[in-house]
């Protein structure tokens with residue numbers, strides 16, 4: 185949804201105000217105008233607009249990702265505000281995608297935000313993903329994560345997975361059919377917790393890393409965490425990298441879907 | 447010999463919120479023996495799944511995942527740090 189006051193500027197050049205807004209990142213070695221234009225032309229789905237989503241959305245909007253879908257079926261609650269830094273106390277009771285869009289448009293009126301007040305399901309997933317370059321997992325439960333994983337694999341959309349618990353975080357990027365998927369990483373679905381403990385700064389940390397992964401994938405920079413799970417232990421601030429192998433018998437991305445690199 | 451066990455997330459909670467446990471095990475013990483000893487500290491479904499072979503809990507010995515070592519038969523040495531890392535789903 186384009187805001188009426190700011191018609192979109194051409195996709196193959198940066199306006200003067202864009203050049204100024206993104207000045208500090210345009211100076212990053214290996215980034216430059218070409219990368220910025222890739223971000224400008226990109227479309228992403230941020231699935232979940234809670235603690236992880238707050239950081240992801242703020243950083244992607246600030247970085248100039250051109251079109252961002254905000255998918256969440258919740259409303260802002262008081263108990264969200266320890267970690268969901270996108271919202272204010274005034275937003276309590278408002279649908280999250282709507283409150284998020286308002287805040288993000290204030291931050292960056294030069295991009296398009298598409299608020300989608302819905303829960304991701306097997307039925308709507310394909311529709312939500314068909315026109316995006318990648319999806320970012322900012323969900324708060326296993327079940328919907330597995331729906332997102334399945335949809336990303338079957339629609340060949342890269343997925344940046346992040347999750348938090350207490351003072352801990354997890355991060356892994358999934359490139360469908362080329363790297364292990366969420367079901368390879370988590371072969372046995374764990375029990376869902378009714379309420380998950382989370383410190384806001386951990387959600388911010390993991391969300392910031394997810395935004396970094398997304399920007400790199402979109403702009404074609406660096407290497408991703410595909411096939412490598414990052415485990416963050418905030419108690420003593422230790423970081424563990426775990427190599428994750430694809431599961432040939434994975435029901436989601438198993439053998440029959442695998443294409444060998446040549 | 448002494449084994450240092452680091453527990454994460456729900457497993458940390460299952461073992462009383464302490465992130466680190468110290469267990470004295472007979473020399474030559476394996477991960478499987480450690481799991482048996484941990485059972486004595488409280489029954490945890492996720493650890494039982496490990497014994498059965500299909501689990502979502504990552505087990506690291508001194509930072510290396512046991513699937514790259516000898517799996518559940520990986521032998522422990524005095525002072526080894528074993529981490530049990532379950533998946534999490536908060537956001």
Ligand SMILES: [Zn+2]
Pocket residue numbers: 364365366367368369431434435436437438
């Ligand atoms: Zn898989």
